[in-house]
Structure formats: C-alpha cells, structure tokens
Amino acid sequence: MKPLALYLHIPFCQRKCPYCDFNTYAGQEQRYDAYVQALSTDIRRAGQQRPRTGVSSIFLGGGTPTVLAPEHLQTLFTALRESFTLLPDAEITSEANPGTVDQSRFQTLRELGVNRLSMGVQSFVDEELRFLGRIHNAQQAMRAFQMARRSGFQNINLDLMFGLPDQQPELWRYSLRQAIALQPEHLSLYSLIVEPNTPLAAWVTSGRVSDPDPDLAADLYEMAADMLDVAGYHAYEISNWAQGPLQDDGLPAYACRHNLVYWRNASYLGLGPGAHSYEDNRRWSTIGDVAAYVDAVRAQKPTTDMMEEIDRRLEMGETMMLGLRLVEVGVEFAAFARRFGVDLRTEFARELADLSARGLIEITEQRVRLHPQARLLGNEAFAAFLP
Numbered sequence: 001m002k003p004l005a006l007y008l009h010i011p012f013c014q015r016k017c018p019y020c021d022f023n024t025y026a027g028q029e030q031r032y033d034a035y036v037q038a039l040s041t042d043i044r045r046a047g048q049q050r051p052r053t054g055v056s057s058i059f060l061g062g063g064t065p066t067v068l069a070p071e072h073l074q075t076l077f078t079a080l081r082e083s084f085t086l087l088p089d090a091e092i093t094s095e096a097n098p099g100t101v102d103q104s105r106f107q108t109l110r111e112l113g114v115n116r117l118s119m120g121v122q123s124f125v126d127e128e129l130r131f132l133g134r135i136h137n138a139q140q141a142m143r144a145f146q147m148a149r150r151s152g153f154q155n156i157n158l159d160l161m162f163g164l165p166d167q168q169p170e171l172w173r174y175s176l177r178q179a180i181a182l183q184p185e186h187l188s189l190y191s192l193i194v195e196p197n198t199p200l201a202a203w204v205t206s207g208r209v210s211d212p213d214p215d216l217a218a219d220l221y222e223m224a225a226d227m228l229d230v231a232g233y234h235a236y237e238i239s240n241w242a243q244g245p246l247q248d249d250g251l252p253a254y255a256c257r258h259n260l261v262y263w264r265n266a267s268y269l270g271l272g273p274g275a276h277s278y279e280d281n282r283r284w285s286t287i288g289d290v291a292a293y294v295d296a297v298r299a300q301k302p303t304t305d306m307m308e309e310i311d312r313r314l315e316m317g318e319t320m321m322l323g324l325r326l327v328e329v330g331v332e333f334a335a336f337a338r339r340f341g342v343d344l345r346t347e348f349a350r351e352l353a354d355l356s357a358r359g360l361i362e363i364t365e366q367r368v369r370l371h372p373q374a375r376l377l378g379n380e381a382f383a384a385f386l387p
C-alpha cells in the first residue's frame with residue numbers, strides 16, 4: 001500500500017485578513033474543543049478505513065493551527081499516532097502565524113514530532129503588514145523565526161506576498177533581503193489576488209485602493225527570482241524556492257515533500273471542513289461548514305460534500321498541468337509512461353507542438369517543462385491539457 005499524505009484543516013484564525021478567502025473563521029474560540037474532538041474522531045475513522053497505512057507527510061494548515069492550545073495539538077497527534085503508522089522520515093509541517101506563537105507552543109510542536117514550520121510572514125514592512133491586516137509586525141515575525149530556530153526547527157518556510165496595490169519595489173527588495181538574512185530553508189512567494197467577496201475586493205471596487213497591477217507583480221517576481229538565485233535558493237516550483245543540494249529526482253533537499261504529492265498528482269487525504277482528497281481516481285471535498293462537519297462526525301454520518309470520478313484522460317491532463325508547475329523537472333517522459341503506459345509525446349502531440357511554437361514550454365530529451373521565460377504564463381500552458 002502506498003504511503004499517505006495527510007492534510008488536516010484547522011479552520012480558525014485570531015483575526016480574518018481582509019484578502020483571505022480560505023475556509024477559516026475568527027472569534028470561534030468556544031468551538032475549539034468540539035472541533036478538535038470531531039477532527040480526532042475523523043482521523044480515527046480514516047485510519048480504520050485504511051488499516052496499517054504508512055503516512056509519509058502530514059500538513060496542518062488552515063487557518064492557523066497555532067491558535068490551538070497545546071492540549072488540542074496533543075489530542076490530534078495522539079489520534080494520528082494511534083490510527084496511522086507515521087513513517088520514520090515523515091515530513092510533518094505546521095503552519096504558524098508569527099502573532100500566535102511563543103516558545104512553549106514551538107516546543108509542544110517539536111515534542112509532538114512536527115519537523116517543519118511554515119510561517120505566514122507576508123512582509124517585513126510594518127506599513128504593508130497593517131494594510132494586509134496581519135496580527136503581527138515585522139519585529140514579531142523576526143522574533144518568532146528566531147524562537148522557532150531555538151526550539152530546534154531546522155526546516156522552516158516563510159510565506160511572503162508581493163504585488164500589493166502600488167507596492168514600492170524597494171520595499172519588496174527590503175522584505176526579500178530580510179527573509180534571506182534569516183536563512184530559511186524554504187520560501188513561498190505569492191502575488192496578492194483580489195478574491196471575490198473579501199473586504200479587499202470591496203476596497204478595490206469602491207476605489208479605496210487600486211487594483212493590483214499584474215505588470216508590477218511580474219517585475220517583482222523577476223526581482224525575487226534573481227535575488228533568490230544569487231542567495232543560493234533553487235526555484236523548483238512557480239511559487240516555491242528551497243535550499244539544499246539537488247536530489248536524485250532533481251529537486252532540492254528542502255523542497256516541501258507534502259506539496260510535491262499535489263504537484264505529482266498523487267493521492268492525498270484531507271480531513272476537516274472544506275478539505276479536499278484524491279484517492280483511487282476519485283476526488284472529493286468535505287462539508288465546508290464547521291458546525292455541520294462537527295455534527296456529521298458526531299452522528300457518524302458521511303462528511304463528503306462533492307465527489308468526482310477522475311477518468312484516465314483527465315488524470316493525464318491534470319498530471320501535465322500540475323507537473324509543469326515544477327519548473328525545473330517538469331513532467332518526465334519515463335515517469336508518465338510508467339504511470340499511464342503511453343508516451344506523452346504521442347498522447348499530447350498537438351498540444352506540445354502548439355505550446356512549443358508559442359514559446360510556453362521547452363522539450364528536452366527527458367522531459368517537458370515550462371519555458372524559463374514563461375513561468376508567469378503557466379496558466380496558458382496548463383489549460384491546453386485539460387479536456
């Protein structure tokens with residue numbers, strides 16, 4: 001049986017950021033106990049359905065897992081360890097908001113076996129952090145990082161955000177310099193997207209702030225790519241950079257192994273409201289409403305909201321779409337042939353010829369990948385492979 005990649009959704013935050021459309025809620029402290037109980041029950045149920053399955057990665061995301069009390073985290077990890085076999089080299093990540101952590105929280109995470117942290121820093125400029133509605137300032141983010149190091153975390157990701165309305169390139173350069181100075185093993189850089197039905201969308205509609213400019217975002221992305229290259233980071237995915245020597249699979253040692261499961265279109269199980277899963281050629285999502293999810297688990301009812309069968313053609317297209325996000329390794333012909341028993345150069349001959357002529361992809365002897373000049377045009381290339 002193949003090892004499992006497990007995602008646990010913690011749908012709570014101390015305060016909701018105005019740009020965020022994730023399934024997460026503020027002011028729900030009174031629900032934490034019931035939620036943790038329900039999620040633990042769901043973990044045990046999932047374990048019973050997959051006896052003796054090994055787990056190769058766990059990702060606690062949200063939301064903000066670090067709003068939970070140490071006892072909550074202990075409850076979840078007890079359920080995990082009693083229900084699954086955590087493989088000795090399993091990558092266990094927790095997201096952490098610098099405004100919700102302290103030394104004891106980090107120590108608890110370490111003791112529970114968490115060996116990777118993903119910290120949502122977003123910027124090292126206080127004015128930008130205020131605009132983004134973050135609950136921490138730059139100094140708190142620095143301190144949180146140093147505290148995490150002192151607690152023994154040797155694999156830390158920082159999330160940064162660029163392309164803010166009228167963002168000054170010099171301030172973005174400053175944030176990147178501060179991040180690089182901390183020497184995290186991994187960096188994820190995301191451009192600010194105005195999601196519908198968020199306070200940010202209302203601000204843009206009313207003219208209170210200007211719409212983020214995609215050309216500015218592209219320039220800031222290029223700046224980041226150049227700086228991180230000089231600093232010794234490998235760009236291995238469109239939005240992700242990591243340190244460490246390249247491994248046999250062509251990826252840097254500190255690439256996020258949990259997220260690689262998504263980019264390789266492999267199986268994963270997501271538990272918690274709104275989480276997605278993909279197993280045995282089926283993709284499904286869990287009920288999004290937190291109270292409805294808790295009620296369903298308590299009543300031992302199914303928690304599935306939507307389920308979709310993935311046929312072979314769609315699976316092949318999605319394997320291309322996701323694999324091309326891995327900017328260096330792309331999709332290997334040999335791996336594709338092993339999985340599907342066909343040569344992707346034959347299967348997608350028309351698409352490859354068209355995208356190649358448009359300069360969006362490059363084809364080598366072993367693989368197809370995005371053209372280095374077309375990394376920000378990935379969506380045009382991805383769409384070509386979907387039915």
Ligand code: SF4
Nearest residue numbers: 013016017020062063
């Ligand atoms: S802390 Fe993260 S998950 Fe929570 S509201 Fe802000 S961006 Fe969303």
